[in-house]
Amino acid sequence: MTLKIESKPxxxxxxxxxxxxxxxxxxxxxxxxAAHTDEVVMVSNATHGINVILHxxxxxEGDILIGFNTTYVAISSTLRRYADATPxxxxxxxxxxxxxxxxxxxxxxxxxxxxNVKRTAGTRVVALIDAIISNPGALLPWEELVQICKENGIVxxxxxAHAIGQIPLDMQRADPDYLVSxxxxxxxxxxxxxxxxxxxxxxxxxxxxxxxxxxxxxPPNEVKFAEQYEWLGTIDYAPYLSVIPALQFRKxxxxxxxxxxxxxxxxxxxxxxxxxxLGTELMDKDDKFTANMVDVLxxxxxxxxxxxxxxxPDIIHxxxxxxxxxxxxxxxHNGKIWTRASAQIWIEVSDFEYVARALATICRDxxxxxxxxx
Amino acid sequence: MALKIESKPxxxxxxxxxxxxxxxxxxxxxxxxASHIDEVVMVPNATHGINVILHxxxxxEGDILIGFNTTYVAISSTLRRYADATPxxxxxxxxxxxxxxxxxxxxxxxxxxxxNVKRTAGTRVVALIDAIISNPGVLLPWEELVQICKENRIVxxxxxAHAIGQIPLDMQRTDPDYLVSxxxxxxxxxxxxxxxxxxxxxxxxxxxxxxxxxxxxxPPNEVKFAEQYEWLGTIDYAPYLSVIPDENSEALQFRKxxxxxxxxxxxxxxxxxxxxxxxxxxLGTELMDKDDKFTANMVDVLxxxxxxxxxxxxxxxPGIIHxxxxxxxxxxxxxxxHNGKIWTRASAQIWIEVSDF
Numbered sequence: 001m002t003l004k005i006e007s008k009p010x011x012x013x014x015x016x017x018x019x020x021x022x023x024x025x026x027x028x029x030x031x032x033x034a035a036h037t038d039e040v041v042m043v044s045n046a047t048h049g050i051n052v053i054l055h056x057x058x059x060x061e062g063d064i065l066i067g068f069n070t071t072y073v074a075i076s077s078t079l080r081r082y083a084d085a086t087p088x089x090x091x092x093x094x095x096x097x098x099x100x101x102x103x104x105x106x107x108x109x110x111x112x113x114x115x116n117v118k119r120t121a122g123t124r125v126v127a128l129i130d131a132i133i134s135n136p137g138a139l140l141p142w143e144e145l146v147q148i149c150k151e152n153g154i155v156x157x158x159x160x161a162h163a164i165g166q167i168p169l170d171m172q173r174a175d176p177d178y179l180v181s182x183x184x185x186x187x188x189x190x191x192x193x194x195x196x197x198x199x200x201x202x203x204x205x206x207x208x209x210x211x212x213x214x215x216x217x218x219p220p221n222e223v224k225f226a227e228q229y230e231w232l233g234t235i236d237y238a239p240y241l242s243v244i245p246a247l248q249f250r251k252x253x254x255x256x257x258x259x260x261x262x263x264x265x266x267x268x269x270x271x272x273x274x275x276x277x278l279g280t281e282l283m284d285k286d287d288k289f290t291a292n293m294v295d296v297l298x299x300x301x302x303x304x305x306x307x308x309x310x311x312x313p314d315i316i317h318x319x320x321x322x323x324x325x326x327x328x329x330x331x332x333h334n335g336k337i338w339t340r341a342s343a344q345i346w347i348e349v350s351d352f353e354y355v356a357r358a359l360a361t362i363c364r365d366x367x368x369x370x371x372x373x374x
Numbered sequence: 375m376a377l378k379i380e381s382k383p384x385x386x387x388x389x390x391x392x393x394x395x396x397x398x399x400x401x402x403x404x405x406x407x408a409s410h411i412d413e414v415v416m417v418p419n420a421t422h423g424i425n426v427i428l429h430x431x432x433x434x435e436g437d438i439l440i441g442f443n444t445t446y447v448a449i450s451s452t453l454r455r456y457a458d459a460t461p462x463x464x465x466x467x468x469x470x471x472x473x474x475x476x477x478x479x480x481x482x483x484x485x486x487x488x489x490n491v492k493r494t495a496g497t498r499v500v501a502l503i504d505a506i507i508s509n510p511g512v513l514l515p516w517e518e519l520v521q522i523c524k525e526n527r528i529v530x531x532x533x534x535a536h537a538i539g540q541i542p543l544d545m546q547r548t549d550p551d552y553l554v555s556x557x558x559x560x561x562x563x564x565x566x567x568x569x570x571x572x573x574x575x576x577x578x579x580x581x582x583x584x585x586x587x588x589x590x591x592x593p594p595n596e597v598k599f600a601e602q603y604e605w606l607g608t609i610d611y612a613p614y615l616s617v618i619p620d621e622n623s624e625a626l627q628f629r630k631x632x633x634x635x636x637x638x639x640x641x642x643x644x645x646x647x648x649x650x651x652x653x654x655x656x657l658g659t660e661l662m663d664k665d666d667k668f669t670a671n672m673v674d675v676l677x678x679x680x681x682x683x684x685x686x687x688x689x690x691x692p693g694i695i696h697x698x699x700x701x702x703x704x705x706x707x708x709x710x711x712h713n714g715k716i717w718t719r720a721s722a723q724i725w726i727e728v729s730d731f
Contacts, residue, residue: 008704010696011704014696014697014700015701044418044607044609045608046607047587047607047608050585051585051586052585077586077589077590078585078587078590080592081582081590184608190610191608192608192609192610208455210425210429211419211424211426211448212421212448212451212452213448213451214447214451216452218454218455233418233419233422233448233566234418234421234556234558234565235418236564239610321382321385322385322389325382325385327384327385
């Protein structure tokens with residue numbers, strides 16, 4: 001595709017592109033069961049998508065913005081940016097601590113709303129809901145959370161960055177107000193390509209693309225949601241266009257169920273082996289939150305964590321990459337240090353075992369270095 | 375570079391990227407004579423750059439936003455978007471009509487400011503200045519316009535989309551308040567890669583990247599301009615990295631091997647003038663810029679369509695001509711309406727010659 005674009009760029013950009021992009025959006029709209037092709041547009045990444053939604057919501061003084069402590073760092077920075085600016089919405093952060101249960105999470109959310117969401121006429125309440133958290137790599141009962149939002153007149157902005165290609169998405173069933181998901185994570189497309197989904201009922205609230213480009217229509221003219229996103233300045237379109245071959249490839253592999261089944265099974269089995277080798281435990285013992293990622297406790301006690309450098313997760317990342325040529329995200333949560341391993345179709349249980357041995361060695365070394373230097 | 379990134383993506387993104395990007399910004403900062411490497415960051419394209427500047431300026435009621443009728447369509451849409459929103463700045467559009475002279479343009483700008491920029495204390499005035507316009511493809515006396523802005527306490531936002539690699543850029547000499555330029559146009563980098571230049575004095579006014587990411591610092595903490603732009607979510611970094619020399623000779627290295635900036639400019643400019651003249655001859659028309667007052671590497675030629683003929687043509691005739699050029703003749707020359715006539719803008723590049731014109 002890149003060769004095609006580069007060999008006749010003017011022809012491609014002026015004549016071919018529109019048809020290709022329509023096919024991309026059509027296939028993705030079908031894939032996520034959106035009611036209409038024009039509810040799906042492409043953006044560069046989920047962070048951009050969430051930002052452009054919040055940008056358009058134009059939160060004002062007294063509006064309420066709800067997030068979670070487990071929100072991805074760029075998104076929590078974004079929520080903070082809105083809380084820093086005037087007009088100033090009220091930022092409320094709900095704390096989740098894993099291990100927990102889906103029932104506890106939905107109950108926490110309901111309780112928070114009952115106790116903290118006090119509104120007057122005209123107050124807008126917006127909730128930033130993760131479908132699958134990043135650290136830990138946990139699948140949330142997000143569709144129930146969206147439902148709770150609807151019951152309470154809360155706008156649901158779903159950061160489903162990890163979702164497409166990892167879990168089934170059904171927009172007509174879940175019916176969020178907005179949703180973004182990265183195709184370059186689990187859908188096998190080229191980096192970077194992401195969907196921004198907005199149901200037709202919310203199109204008129206999405207007047208501003210970022211950047212603004214030729215598709216911008218002044219109020220009170222109708223917002224042409226999908227049309228605006230056709231051209232936002234020159235970019236490399238190959239990543240967006242890689243959606244079609246990616247979807248085809250997934251079909252050839254045996255389809256979504258087969259991919260999911262392999263990856264999920266591998267996550268559970270691989271995770272268990274890691275816990276065994278590390279002498280620790282899984283965060284999600286009962287498979288309540290596992291899609292294709294698994295979180296395992298690292299063999300570091302609370303006392304040991306206290307004497308380690310504060311950037312221990314990054315140090316572990318560097319050693320995994322430099323010395324062991326592998327990677328498993330390491331992060332702090334609820335006073336402990338965990339690792340999140342991702343199961344993919346090109347790896348198997350022995351890879352999880354390898355990573356676990358690497359982590360065991362690195363953790364031991366870190367503790368020795370820390371106690372040695374005391 | 376793409377192979378390098380894909381073979382060890384975690385390693386690349388977590389360990390190598392920062393060093394590579396620093397080298398890219400360093401070479402570009404040197405290339406445009408910025409006083410500090412941290413005055414240059416990469417963004418996907420000029421449209422994005424201009425939008426993020428205006429986003430941060432936070433224009434309020436009564437502020438004045440000055441643009442030109444010749445501004446690129448995406449940017450004029452952007453100016454309109456700000457005029458549509460509340461708080462509502464006052465949008466003033468200055469009309470330029472080519473052919474004209476650099477002196478006339480400067481004088482028009484000065485006159486506009488004298489007559490239309492009425493300010494009270496606290497009024498901000500921002501001017502969107504093109505370095506090289508798109509349609510027509512003309513080089514403006516933009517450095518003088520920036521100087522006039524300084525004399526009148528007007529914030530200068532320079533859309534130099536076409537400039538880098540086409541004309542010399544010297545930030546320390548010109549000293550605009552903000553400037554963007556597309557490296558993927560005339561600098562031969564991979565699509566899409568653009569610089570956003572902000573002198574240190576304006577860093578504290580650029581707190582918001584778009585999107586916001588982990589580098590965001592809440593007020594009143596210092597804005598770390600360059601640091602914020604290090605990571606704005608996952609993207610393909612190959613276009614930004616195509617700026618610097620690598621084992622495979624990336625864009626700036628390639629330009630040196632060709633003979634350097636002066637040689638490239640000299641060839642392209644000469645070709646634009648010669649090619650344009652030949653086109654005017656064949657078309658039986660004329661050049662927009664007869665005296666080489668506005669020509670960098672692009673040339674604008676009148677199409678042989680009288681005003682009566684234009685009246686009976688479909689209104690989207692430039693689009694129709696583009697399609698026929700591409701489909702039937704496998705070539706391209708931008709066609710546009712300006713000042714009641716239809717023109718074409720041809721670009722001179724190192725891989726073409728007079729016979730192509």
